[in-house]
Amino acid sequence: MRKIWIAAVILTVMLMGSGCAKEALEEDIAEVEEENKAELWTEEDEQELYNLYVQINNEMIGQVGDAIGEYFYHVEYQEEFSVLDDAYTCFLVSDSFFGNLDRAEELLEKKEEHLEVDKAYLALSPVARELGEALNEIYEYTDEKTFLEDDFVKGKELHKKFFAYCTEYETLGTTFVEELQELADKRREENLAKIKEDGYEISAALIQMIATAQEIQEEILKQGIEEDAKLLELDTEALKPLCDRYREEIATVNAYLKDSEALEKEGLPTSSVSYKTFQEEAKNSLKELDAIFENVAQQKQPSTYEANNQFTIEGTLTGFYSKVSRMVDDYNQIIK
Numbered sequence: 001m002r003k004i005w006i007a008a009v010i011l012t013v014m015l016m017g018s019g020c021a022k023e024a025l026e027e028d029i030a031e032v033e034e035e036n037k038a039e040l041w042t043e044e045d046e047q048e049l050y051n052l053y054v055q056i057n058n059e060m061i062g063q064v065g066d067a068i069g070e071y072f073y074h075v076e077y078q079e080e081f082s083v084l085d086d087a088y089t090c091f092l093v094s095d096s097f098f099g100n101l102d103r104a105e106e107l108l109e110k111k112e113e114h115l116e117v118d119k120a121y122l123a124l125s126p127v128a129r130e131l132g133e134a135l136n137e138i139y140e141y142t143d144e145k146t147f148l149e150d151d152f153v154k155g156k157e158l159h160k161k162f163f164a165y166c167t168e169y170e171t172l173g174t175t176f177v178e179e180l181q182e183l184a185d186k187r188r189e190e191n192l193a194k195i196k197e198d199g200y201e202i203s204a205a206l207i208q209m210i211a212t213a214q215e216i217q218e219e220i221l222k223q224g225i226e227e228d229a230k231l232l233e234l235d236t237e238a239l240k241p242l243c244d245r246y247r248e249e250i251a252t253v254n255a256y257l258k259d260s261e262a263l264e265k266e267g268l269p270t271s272s273v274s275y276k277t278f279q280e281e282a283k284n285s286l287k288e289l290d291a292i293f294e295n296v297a298q299q300k301q302p303s304t305y306e307a308n309n310q311f312t313i314e315g316t317l318t319g320f321y322s323k324v325s326r327m328v329d330d331y332n333q334i335i336k
Helices: 020-034 042-076 096-111 114-145 153-197 201-222 230-232 235-258 259-265 273-297 317-334
Strands: none
Touching: 020 042, 020 114, 042 096, 042 153, 042 317, 096 114, 153 201, 201 235, 201 259, 201 273, 201 317, 230 273, 230 317, 235 273, 273 317
């Protein structure tokens, strides 16, 4: 079964830089805005646009990717409509995805000089919107079980409409996430260097831990392991140094998060429900990696079912990616 695949990693937003020097950076932005208030495009606009790109990237990997994967788990990936099993269904793409597309386009109308990532986004946006809307039409049709009444007549029409966007979405989506990844890597390095220089040890540890999880994802993709069907081909020896480092960084972060005084000093919340879920997802992502190593060592092919439960450990790439995704979502909530 062939599916749409966009090789991308979950990214972190940079709200006022990193969350650690939030107040100082808010003051810096205010000064810049005052100096450039006559200008059409501000640094705050650039920051907002970048964060929207990150959210769109993460939604493409997350909810949109899940919706596409679920559909093609039950329907053959081909132009002609062919149902594979009785559980014909699809997931819903939320309003937030379309809202982020809208806001990014609004901002780009103000921006005079477009970067490569901006150009890639402008090419992708209309296709992503059409594909998302087509998925939601399929969701409504399958959720209401209308296909039982019309013998899949509308299902064939919706499939034709949806499938027409798939190849273009994959191509344009890949270009966009590659351009964004390059920009994100540069920003992350600059951000990490700055907060280390300013002495924000906890913030630096959080960013470094997430960066290592992303490096693990990147290494897996570099090996050409794009889905769980290829899992047993994974070179775990090449991955081991990164995984060992990730394990150590998780332990370091967990120790830091117990220090309320240090958290407060860096402008981070001293109590947040996101800390608990962040730590839980980090722990489970590590367990998922250990299980992946075990599956590869034993040449045991894991379940191919896509909808991994966040509380189960299956030793799959899907499981690892989903846990890292939720961990990053929690981090983004913490630094708001």
